[in-house]
Amino acid sequence: METRMPLPDDEHTGSRIRERRRLARLTQRELADRIPYSLSLLNQVECGARPATPGFVAAVAQVLRVEPFQLTGPPSVSSLPPDRLISLIAPIREALDRFDLGPHPDLTVLRPARELAVEADLLCQKVRATHLRVAAKALPALIMELTHTAWTAPSTDTWRALASAYRTAHDVALKLDHPDLARVALDRMGWAACRASDPCIDAVQRYKRGTLWRGATSRALIMSGQNLLVGVTSREALTVAGQLHLGLATVAAKSDDVTAVEAHLAAARELADRVGGEAGDLHWLSFGRTNVQLHELGTSIAMRDFDRALGQARTLRLPAATLTSRRARYLVDRALVEMEAGSAKTSLKYLAAARTVAPEQTRHLPGTRATVRGLVHLSRSAPESLGSMARWVGM
Template sequence: MPTTTRRGVGQRIATIRRARRMTQADLARAAYVSLPTVKGIERGARSPSDDTLDSIAAALGVDPSHLVAGSTRTDSRVHAALPRISAAIGAYDIPTDDVPRLLDDLGTDVVQLVQWRLAAQYARIAEQAPQLLTEALTALHHSTGADRLRAAHLLATTARSADAVAFKFGARDLSARLVELMRWAADQTEDRIAQATAAYVRTETFFAARAHTAGLRALEQAIDACPNPLSSASTAARGALHMRAAVIAGRSGNTDAVTLHLAQARCLGDAVQEGAYDGTQFGPDSVRAHEVSVAVSLGQDHLQRALDVADEWTPPDSLPQERQSGFWIELARAQVWAGRPDDAFESLKVARFIAPQHTREHPWARESAATIRRLKRADAESLTSFAEWIGAV
């Protein structure tokens, strides 16, 4: 690792460590490395190995990509894992002779996978997903009764996390297969909320194909099939479907459907506490963030609504990183359209700080960065550096 890169990594580690109110000794203990190693890395005198960087990142509660300016390391880890994910689900419906893991142990690992997804830590998901998909499939095929229902739910949840990686990194065929696996597993849970969650995720395939009208129709059918909002879980499931229906209605230019679904999402969002329900974040803050997404989806004629929301509200730190960064990316798009490139660049930088992997792989972030650089070609070196990082040049 070049000296300048080592120094940058060390500075980022030190900055995040101080923000966490940790001493160097605290970090060394939490990362299971020596104190001289931490001091050397922060000083730029030592280059951390991949294992050491992973340990330090875990101790700081961030993805390793937060600590490395470039993205090559994350990209290579993700792309190397995609064929293994594909292989793991190739014969999903054929039982093997493997011995299944205890469901409690498997469940603990699947919960961790969900947390990584909400935090946009795709490299970690990619490395663990192939094995967990294999183990979840084995558990499903070798379980009966209530254990089989639980194994089906674990499989659906694992497939969703793996899909987040495939979809964000452009492996759309693999993403579609993982979505279908999730739907297959959700049907076997006999749980209508799990089936609603699968319908929510399935919308990705409609976004990818730009089949917005068909996607809206599918979501409205899922809303009709969703349980009545009598509990927090069922309220959140129905509200999330309305929230996503408003976005895809915006993409199709159906303003009447936008108004209807956004109103329902607001009403249901106000009825529950913000949180992750069956792996989907929902609540009043999530609905507010989606108001910006809806306004941007409707196009430039509606951008003032996105700007107004951002003037009144910004995502709290308690929201998952992926949702926070999505807000800033979509706000940047509105700011570009409004002729405010400096504000848009600031929004993109906030998105990168919160969730670098999500930001770098987001097509709208890349498009906005390219537009900003074109408008401000003679601007500061930091803009060119950002555009190179995100792949906009």
């Protein structure tokens, strides 16, 4: 089976007009008949051979019933209205910014450190279950309380809990498409990890930082995390080391370094066998054999080896206990490779399943939008189910 068309990356006004036209179930001729411009010009604009003038864009936007900026500007991926998203993000940003101000003068913390640590763990669970808004609303108060407690009664457990809360803030910010805030949260996580003197937390922080970069910087960060674990043989350390190998495999895949991909995946498999089972209880990494298989699929997709990815996706069986976030990611990956195989209906079915399982996460995953765009490009006239999905992701 040949590899199908590449994922569309022609993010120009013409490509957006083409997408919107297909979602409106109009042919080029039908759209041209409704605007004061020729079919020839429309065709040239859509393929990128001619620029779209403001008047042309305005005419097309009126027919397609969209705002002109939706055809000319970068596509929106936000799943919430701006004011609602800000109401979630701004308090987290403020809480992160108080890290070095010492005890909060107006805050009285009544809960003991142990109870705060339990809540930090619960919020991490909420994110893994993709209850992002619930976690986002609770995070600022928890971070404030933990920061105050760490300054007034510092202990290793408190610093660990604070590092965990910062890590959850990173995950929430990243999943809500705020990578700038995610980086700030990771800086805070490193600050707390140093005070906890915990090499595993420090290594996880460097792994998370590495996932925000590409190429040499990403590899250097993750490898520095591995160096922190040299000589440490606890189950916790083996779990973190295994996850770091998966991270390095992902980095290598983005550079099409097949040899490095296979080497890191093999190392991760060996560590997964030593850990035994799925280590979801350790730093919420969910490292184990299933996670290795999911990364095998992910690296094949990153290297655009869709024939291999399709076989991996169709044979992979997720255990019932698989975290919701992992399940949703698999469903989106499955949808993408089915689209590349030309199975549009099957692809859309898996996208719909991901939306049902984890709507907040699915809407923000890059693979979701890539798959929808690919399906639109493969379809001469998009069915209503695809149009509904496209509107849902903000296209």
